[in-house]
Amino acid sequence: DAGVIQSPRHEVTEMGQEVTLRCKPISGHDYLFWYRQTMMRGLELLIYFNNNVPIDDSGMPEDRFSAKMPNASFSTLKIQPSEPRDSAVYFCASSFPELYGYTFGSGTRLTVV
């Protein structure tokens, strides 16, 4: 199993540009989570899906952030327009129905200049 796959690994963009982060969960996992990690705030849950349906998006910081899961094998997190304070590592994680632990991807390090 290749695990949770995120792309790109690193993204550098200019303020105001649109950024799209991608995630492929582990096959058979029905939950998908998007987290943001910074030194100041630690791991923050942004949004999570169950069977491709968003369950809780209360962690999405503002309307500039949006997430979609068009099918069971793909999800995107979009930031439009991006700002320097969005710089962080963004993690995707997925979970199997009978287990409670999450499997995290390797993350996307986003730098907005």
Place this chain on the structure above:
Amino acid sequence: GENVEQHPSTLSVQEGDSAVIKCTYSDSASNYFPWYKQELGKGPQLIIDIRSNVGEKKDQRIAVTLNKTAKHFSLHITETQPEDSAVYFCAASKANRDDKIIFGKGTRLHILP
């Protein structure tokens, strides 16, 4: 909602000594407590978890203890090795399939030669 506090934020121990990381939680309904290890440049990885029906669980050099009355739980690493150097996160949830896992802020563990 649930709040998880983790201490210390940084811990340095001599190789071969033991390390202890402590966490408290606020929601008495929480019943699932995972621990994650994050190595540099990687996503957090589940290393051990405990459910509220047990007070202690061991896996080789790693053990977790849970005190539901006091609402605190701890990670114990014995005979520490250089590869134990990482950031460790505790977390808590109600293990309801639609309940999210709440993470502590993390402990950076340094194993000194």
